[in-house]
Amino acid sequence: RKEVEQDPGPFNVPEGATVAFNCTYSNSASQSFFWYRQDCRKEPKLLMSVYSSGNEDGRFTAQLNRASQYISLLIRDSKLSDSATYLCVVPNNAGNMLTFGGGTRLMVKP
Amino acid sequence: ETGVTQSPTHLIKTRGQQVTLRCSSQSGHNTVSWYQQALGQGPQFIFQYYREEENGRGNFPPRFSGLQFPNYSSELNVNALELDDSALYLCASSLAPGSYNSPLHFGNGTRLTVT
Numbered sequence: 001r002k003e004v005e006q007d008p009g010p011f012n013v014p015e016g017a018t019v020a021f022n023c024t025y026s027n028s029a030s031q032s033f034f035w036y037r038q039d040c041r042k043e044p045k046l047l048m049s050v051y052s053s054g055n056e057d058g059r060f061t062a063q064l065n066r067a068s069q070y071i072s073l074l075i076r077d078s079k080l081s082d083s084a085t086y087l088c089v090v091p092n093n094a095g096n097m098l099t100f101g102g103g104t105r106l107m108v109k110p
Numbered sequence: 111e112t113g114v115t116q117s118p119t120h121l122i123k124t125r126g127q128q129v130t131l132r133c134s135s136q137s138g139h140n141t142v143s144w145y146q147q148a149l150g151q152g153p154q155f156i157f158q159y160y161r162e163e164e165n166g167r168g169n170f171p172p173r174f175s176g177l178q179f180p181n182y183s184s185e186l187n188v189n190a191l192e193l194d195d196s197a198l199y200l201c202a203s204s205l206a207p208g209s210y211n212s213p214l215h216f217g218n219g220t221r222l223t224v225t
Contacts, residue, residue, distance in 0.1 A: 004152075034213070043200060043216035044153065087152050095208030096143075096166040100152030 001026050004090050006101035013078055014109055020074045021104045023088030033071050034089040035062055038103065044087055048073070078108045114139075114203050114217035122223045123191050131186040131220045133201030141165070141207050142184040143214060144176060145200040153200055159184055160207045188222075196224045 005024045013019045025033070032051045036044040048055050050071060054063040061074040075082055088101040115134045123129050135142050141160045145153035155168035159178035173189040182203070188195055198221050202214035 008150075043218050045216070046213045049213070091208075092166075094166065096158050096160075097155045097168065098143075098145075098153075098214065099155070100145075102150075102152045 002101075003027065003099045004088055004101040006086075006088050006104045008102055008104060010105040010107050012107045012109060015078055015080060017078050017108075018074065018076045019078055019106065020072055021086055021088075021106075022070050022072050023101050023104075024068075024070045025088075025090045026069070027090065027092075028066075028069060029093055030090050032091060033062075033064060034091075034098070035060075035071075035073050036087040036089055036100075038085045038087055040084075044100075047086070075106075078106075080108050080110065082106060083108045114201055114215050116199075116201050116217035116220050118220060119218065120221045120223075122225065125191055125193060125224055127191050128187065128189045129191060129222060131188075131199050131201075131222070133184045133186070133203075133217060135182045135184070135201075135203035136215050139203035139205055139215070140182050141204045141212075142178055142182065143202045143204070144184070144186050145202065146170075147198040147200060147219070148194075149197070156186065158207060165207050191224045193224050196222060198222075 035047040037047045038044040050062045059076045085103040087103045143158040144156040147153040157167040162178045178184045198219045200219045202216045205212040
């Protein structure tokens with residue numbers, strides 16, 4: 001099993017739709033998680049941190065299910081500008097190394 | 111506040127050559143991490159430098175080496191380049207080595223092509 005696994009997509013959704021991505025991780029000791037967003041040919045940028053059961057920031061909600069070892073990202077009212085690759089990230093126990101999933105590509109259409 | 115800057119932005123090298131990539135950390139950040147991102151994949155951790163010492167290393171061979179300078183800037187050196195080394199090399203700085211309360215700030219990356 002890969003350390004961090006994501007569905008590569010692409011997810012093609014119309015503007016205004018709600019879309020959700022899942023990410024599974026193998027290290028049951030992991031305490032915190034991150035979602036990064038990466039635009040085409042750009043660097044990753046931090047979208048959200050997930051330290052407990054979940055986190056919400058505007059249209060974005062991240063949830064953590066420790067029992068099943070997965071993290072989800074929910075985007076409500078999708079905008080064209082949400083089109084990007086979303087990377088699920090799990091730190092190691094020391095916190096000095098991040099393991100990235102392969103990313104899920106989202107394309108929001110007019 | 112100056113962000114993370116990397117140079118050069120693009121580089122073409124021949125198999126067997128050596129390359130040095132450079133990174134200036136964001137103002138106030140003392141930790142630098144390097145990642146390799148192959149096309150269509152997520153970034154992979156190469157190593158991290160904190161206070162001029164290596165502070166963790168991923169699954170990369172010894173021909174990948176690095177340095178951190180007193181001003182916290184950093185270099186990534188790759189010897190004996192192979193075709194599979196073609197990738198985007200990302201530098202990220204942070205306030206401290208642990209990522210829990212100190213998110214990574216990435217530079218724009220250096221795109222290396224090995225022919």
